[in-house]
Amino acid sequence: MAAATATLGAPARTPSSYHRIRPPAPIPVGLLACQRDPLARDLATTAVSCRVSQSPTVPSNGREGKKKKAAPALTAPLIEVILHDTVIFPEGGGQPSDVGTLTSADGELWDVVEAKRHGGHAVHYVRLRPEQDVDNGLKVFAPGALVGVALGEAGYKxxxxxxxxxxxxxxxxxxxxxxxxxxxxxxxxxxxxxxxxxxxxxxxxxxxxxxxxxxxxxxxxxxxxxxxxxxxxxxxxxxxxxxxxxxxxxxxxxxxxxxxxxxxxxxxxxxxxxxxxxxxxxxxxxxxxxxxxxxxxxxxxxxxxGAAHTTLTAAAGVMNCGAPQVPERVQQVVDERRRATKRVEDLEAELAGPVAAELFERVAGGEEAQDDDGGNVLGFLSAVATSFAGKVAEAEGGATPFLLVLSSSPAAQSATSTTVVLVGPRWSGKFTGVWVENREGATAASILEGVQL
The missing domain is CATH 3.30.980.10 (Threonyl-trna Synthetase; Chain A, domain 2)
Structure with missing residues (x-):
């Protein structure tokens, strides 16, 4: 009886399951889908890693603005997701980060509020919604999980x-x-x-x-x-x-x-x-x-x-003229306002003398004096103080020391009203809110009582 024989040979090709990367390696920044095709809006990919962010806010890139911003209030948790590939560009090269959404295998949407480059990897910062759970986020973005990444309409714009x-x-x-x-x-x-x-x-x-x-x-x-x-x-x-x-x-x-x-x-x-x-x-x-x-x-x-046209059209309507005539009409209004302001300042300068004279007589008679004015408040009070000092110098030869405090409040006060207080001819201050005489006025009076001239 003949012996059975078998022929051993190499397979025709290597099976696709031969080479396996666990977990799948992320494509480095520089070769991302968003950099290969900047018009791509979405992509199907896999998760590489996911963890809870150590900070409640997206970490700074190290550059600070001209004014240091105050620390933001605590918000919803962040998780950091690294994907095999992405259409969401991570901040870099002077270009801000994209924003978009991740879709987990169960169809749930997750908001990517920013993406940043850490070393050679793009990290997606996912802000959880109130109904979303951190543990579930870590589960659906576990290494190897299928993930959809998209810019969305707002993100693409x-x-x-x-x-x-x-x-x-x-x-x-x-x-x-x-x-x-x-x-x-x-x-x-x-x-x-x-x-x-x-x-x-x-x-x-x-x-x-x-x-x-x-x-x-x-x-x-x-x-x-x-x-x-x-x-x-x-x-x-x-x-x-x-x-x-x-x-x-x-x-x-x-x-x-x-x-x-x-x-x-x-x-x-x-x-x-x-x-x-x-x-x-x-x-x-x-x-x-x-x-x-x-x-x-x-x-x-x-x-x-579009915004400039809307603004120009609105200005033309207010000025009751065509759009080309707006600059000329605005210049006319500005010139008229300057002339009106100058006339008011001249009248207040003329009025300051009589007001100071009346105030001097009332103070000399032991009466309390108070004056309110709604025009150029600080300028008018300064003019009154200067004229008052001149009256004292004429009457007393300048030998009598005095402290003059003038204040001016709007006739109708509100929470945003401003009261101007002038101490002598040089020092001034402002109070925002409703000036109540038996409250703010009493406080000022008690301070003045302790002043030794």
Missing amino acids: RRLDHMCMHTSQHLLSAVLEHQLHVDTIAWSLTGAPAQEIAYVQEECNRLVFEGRAVHIEVEELDTAGAKVKSGPTVGIPDDYTGGVKRTVVIDGVDRNPCCGTHAPSLHNLQLYLLPHTEALARGGTAFAGSVRLYFLAGPRLLAHL
Whole structure:
């Protein structure tokens, strides 16, 4: 009987289940879906990690505004979610974060209030709604769980605005640098004459109307030769660990490293406008002698034009004239107001003398004096005090010391009313609210009783 035989050979191909990553590794910032396709609105992906945020608010990126903000009140809990991929851009490169929603496998929606880059990963900060539970959030976003991520209508409008403004800044800086040799310094531009600014706007719009293409080039990051971030938007952050370098290229115009989302064509900017400039006078700093340029493009420009038209139309209605005549009519109103104010000030100056004389006689007779006035309060009281001091000098030869306190309250007081108090000719103060004589008045009187002249 013949022996049974078997032939062993290599399989035709490796099965798809052979290579498994547990948990799935996140795509690094620089290669995210929002950076590969800035017009993408949603994506199906998987969760990599989830944890409860250690802070009730989204952590700061390290930059503080001109005025330090007060600590916000405690709000709903935050959870931090890292996904395999995302269409929600994490704040970076001077561009604010996107907002959007996550959809868990059970169909529940979770609000992403901000996204930030931590090292090379995009972290989604999910603010829980009152009916949502932290434990359930940790469960539905466990590693490997299916997650839908979307910008939503409001999030996409925000993305389009940021994208158009960011690409516009690249275009503006490129035209200034390559054609006028003007550098961008922390979003502030070295001074340029008005005719040069007009030229820049015309050149930018020419490129917009041509619809120059915009594309992204991605390459491996050379950590040894990379320029480490040295300012608000210059270079690569020293804590970036994503391993890739992104360069934004405007066809025939500019190449610039950037991690932000950008319009795929300058056509998306629709129009470009430099409404005004602002001189910066910061002696001894890098901003000395610089000019800040304000620019608008895309949806933000259209919103600005719509709001400006509405305001102008409303002003024309109030002035009872056509829109082109509004500046002239406004100037007429301002001039008339100045003349009326001058007439009131002249009359008050004339009235201050008799009021001070009457006040001097009443005080000399041992009577209490009180005067209320609703015009230029502080100016009128100062004029009365000066005239009163002159009367004392004439009558007493200036040898008698005195303390004069004048106050003025509106005839009809409310919680927002302002009472002005003048002590002598130099010191003044204001009280907001209803001045009650047997309350605020009594307090002032008790203080004055203790004054030794």
